[in-house]
Amino acid sequence: MKRRRTSAMALAVAALVTGTGATAPTPTPRPTPTATQMDGTLQILTYRGYAEYGGVSPKANWVGSFEKETGCRLARLDAVDTPADLAARATTGDYDVITAGPTLAADLIARKQVQPIDPAKVGGYDDLSGRFRDMAKVSGKVYGVPYLWGYHEFVYDLGKVKGESLGQAFDSDRIALRDNPLTIADAALADTTVKDPYELSEEQFERAVTLLEQRKGRTYWKKPIELVKGFATGTLDYAEATPYYRLLLQKAGLPVKTVPTTARTGWLDSWMLGANLPDTTCAYRWLTWMTASGAQRDA
Template identity: 60%
Template sequence: MHRPRISAVALAAAALVAATGAAGPSPKPTPTATPTATPSSTPSASPTQSDGTLQILTYRGYAEYGGTSPRANWAGPFEKETGCRVARLDTVGTPEEMAARLRERSYDVISAGPALAAAMIAAKQVQPIDTAKIEDYDDLAEPLRELMTDPKTDTVHGVPFLWGSHEFLYDSRRVGGGDLAQVLGAARVMLKDSPLTLADAALADDAVERPFELTAAQLDEAAERLAGHDDRTYWTNGLDLVKGFATGSVDYAQATPYYRLLLGKAKIPVKAVKTRRTTGWVDSWMLAANVTDTNCAYRWLSRMTKSGSQRDAAAWLGLAPANPQACKGRAREVCTAYGVTTKSYRLDHIAFAVRPPGDCLPPDGECTEYNAWTERWRELLK
């Protein structure tokens, strides 16, 4: 899933530059700060044997120490307040990069999206979480907590941190909106470069209620809706999305509410297509299976659950916090864009990416596995 780690200032600036035709270099993604207590380039001698250290793998911007901006420092005080030391902090930009890092070495805590989380659970790379050890866990939105809970055993494997949802934006100066089927059939559409975009295509069929649990026939239909447009563009960088609207090169684009907010600030009149449902994802903190002394790991999970940490992260990244109490102050604007306030937390219109239940996958069930999605996506992009 795409996670917008580029600052609002950079994206708005890109939109304004493109809209006015001003010359200048393209803004670069905001670099992730190095922690105040710089993690070592190699793991500690015994990272999980009561030495009070942590080895963390996360996405860029998810654990800021104040080096990029003093406003982005929700992880920095952790070491001082807990006595635990972050011995290694590795950051990546995509789920593929994260999976590659996990093949190279082990970590104590990992922030993962739904596809990678499902793979780690299936491979027993993560251990169940004792939620009684996590402060403010009950403050997290219940629907998000349920996504990381096995309904058969009530086993929890992840602590929700940030979430996002998708919408299809359109340039109201050029087109009049339309329904999802019309949008997906248009030529000047910019789609997110992800196999999970097939779930959004599946929702064009009103009969589909679980877009991440598609049968082979439903997956074929979703792929067919996206086929046959050689001039269609795909994005992985938010700057490309913003520039597409700013230069008038696209009529529609798959995005998140955060980009609608930024484009509006840049005076680019985009609106969201009205849809029955939409898709979304949750990034959760997980505890690696090899951790034997979990004291510092649980302290980290507790800190990432608190409203203050989630407020700062949401405002910095343009994603919604799993803790609705974080929707104050600097995060209020982002929360409002996602339709979230401290008093209202409607999520029923969002189909969140989940791993299909055990009786849905082959050989007993009809759901297609994720590798089938990736193969169909590769075929579309040829």
């Protein structure tokens, strides 16, 4: 069993490295410290895989197509792997366009590090899901253009536990939870009386926090490699994950399945404009380009 799990870990790690682009990084133009939108250049911060330059695969090069078709140029493209890395860089205020999830987006808006977006200048904006568009609004103003979304699911080791409910998962010491505020909403869903994990009463919120605090030895993961190691070495019975990482573990031969639930939490990453952008012409061209079905399909 130990040998089989070790082999599974090797396979999963190899797939994880390939899937997250942790091989040779995508080449980007040399940063230009004085670059501004006024000279037709952009400085962009996003997740790895959201804006590709063809470094991993020549077929994944929608950035090059954008430059060729619009005449705008990326003077700087910083791609990171985790929300923590993204947040650390985003708060410097050095970027023209940023990809942000709900937590970071709210922080950037509060700090006035991003500016409202005029949706009339974003081609295809009205074709996006109305529900997604509303998620990027604050006080009636649009601050983000929806790009990619995802959701959490809980997985368990079929060879060790039955995994019949979220309640069982949260009662376990051998669970890895994501180090993210959204985990509070996931904990709230373990309470079957909760209908909306994003609109909790004070009592529901306290119960969710108590559920998270009652087991002090739990793992809170930031990088997915921690999930792979946990299941491959047999130290985890449950984990808060995403469909991609579940499929990765299953492909490696690990016996993991999804805990059945009636609801799941999710997030939406949106493109936002930096507050210090002197000329937004190329930034809006970028938003339009990344809103198109071709770019979203490639991503």
